[in-house]
Amino acid sequence: MRKILPLFLLFAALLLAWGEASSQAFPPATRAERRVARMQQATANVSEPDEYRLGRAVAARVLAAYPLVRDPQLQLYVNEVGQAVARKSSRPRTFRGYHFAVLESAEPNAFAAPGGTILITRGLLKLCATEDELAAALAHEAAHVAHRDGINTIAKSRWAEVRAERRVAAAKERGGRAAAMASLFEGSINDVFKTMAANGYGRTAEWAADQEALRTLHRAGYNPGALATLLAKMVEQEKTEKRGIYRTHPPTALRLAKVKMQLKGLPPQAPQKVRDQRFKEQKI
Numbered sequence: 001m002r003k004i005l006p007l008f009l010l011f012a013a014l015l016l017a018w019g020e021a022s023s024q025a026f027p028p029a030t031r032a033e034r035r036v037a038r039m040q041q042a043t044a045n046v047s048e049p050d051e052y053r054l055g056r057a058v059a060a061r062v063l064a065a066y067p068l069v070r071d072p073q074l075q076l077y078v079n080e081v082g083q084a085v086a087r088k089s090s091r092p093r094t095f096r097g098y099h100f101a102v103l104e105s106a107e108p109n110a111f112a113a114p115g116g117t118i119l120i121t122r123g124l125l126k127l128c129a130t131e132d133e134l135a136a137a138l139a140h141e142a143a144h145v146a147h148r149d150g151i152n153t154i155a156k157s158r159w160a161e162v163r164a165e166r167r168v169a170a171a172k173e174r175g176g177r178a179a180a181m182a183s184l185f186e187g188s189i190n191d192v193f194k195t196m197a198a199n200g201y202g203r204t205a206e207w208a209a210d211q212e213a214l215r216t217l218h219r220a221g222y223n224p225g226a227l228a229t230l231l232a233k234m235v236e237q238e239k240t241e242k243r244g245i246y247r248t249h250p251p252t253a254l255r256l257a258k259v260k261m262q263l264k265g266l267p268p269q270a271p272q273k274v275r276d277q278r279f280k281e282q283k284i
């Protein structure tokens with residue numbers, strides 16, 4: 001717990017007010033998204049407070065591997081962009097809100113812990129040429145939170161055990177049971193961390209996250225095409241870079257092709273000078 005305290009103090013300072021989600025629909029829900037919605041039902045009994053606790057523990061594991069970037073201005077900026085997209089996602093509110101932070105690592109990567117803690121590495125940030133591309137990367141991660149992809153990796157049977165132990169512990173109110181419960185919870189944390197950091201959520205969840213990211217960007221006033229331009233650069237980088245996001249996501253060229261299909265027929269948005277200027281002011 002002590003390790004994650006500085007992070008959460010930082011997050012507390014960076015929290016912004018929530019906005020209203022736009023009702024604008026773009027594009028319509030896909031088959032991949034509907035499948036994700038069905039999967040969500042499997043772990044629907046994981047409460048929001050439990051999701052938050054699990055997510056905090058998962059984020060702490062990531063932070064044990066990568067330190068936070070010591071640049072408050074950059075952290076604040078990434079939070080502002082992140083909050084702007086998260087509040088336009090399909091899940092604008094979570095139990096304790098969304099939190100964004102930049103990790104000190106050259107490896108291009110991003111993590112979406114359950115409940116809304118989103119971590120992006122400096123390596124992935126460096127790949128972004130505009131604020132819209134940063135927003136695209138964050139919108140993809142916010143979609144993982146909205147779809148509860150992390151929580152959905154917990155084996156159904158494991159969560160059933162947690163619930164059963166909890167009932168026994170509540171009835172007995174005695175020490176030994178509480179310890180057993182904690183170790184069961186540990187198993188769930190391992191499930192989420194392993195999938196998020198090593199295996200990835202799988203193709204269906206990734207396509208759905210890309211598709212939701214396009215809609216989120218559109219609602220938040222960003223150019224959805226930024227997801228395509230970011231992915232195009234990732235396609236190039238993937239040829240030499242096999243770590244991080246490339247290990248946990250489907251081949252980037254396939255993601256790019258799917259995103260381009262979704263973008264077809266949409267008028268390109270003019271780049272906004274204000275956004276480009278504040279992006280350039282950051283020391284990335």
Ligand SMILES: [Zn+2]
Nearest residue numbers: 140206209249
């Ligand atoms: Zn993803």
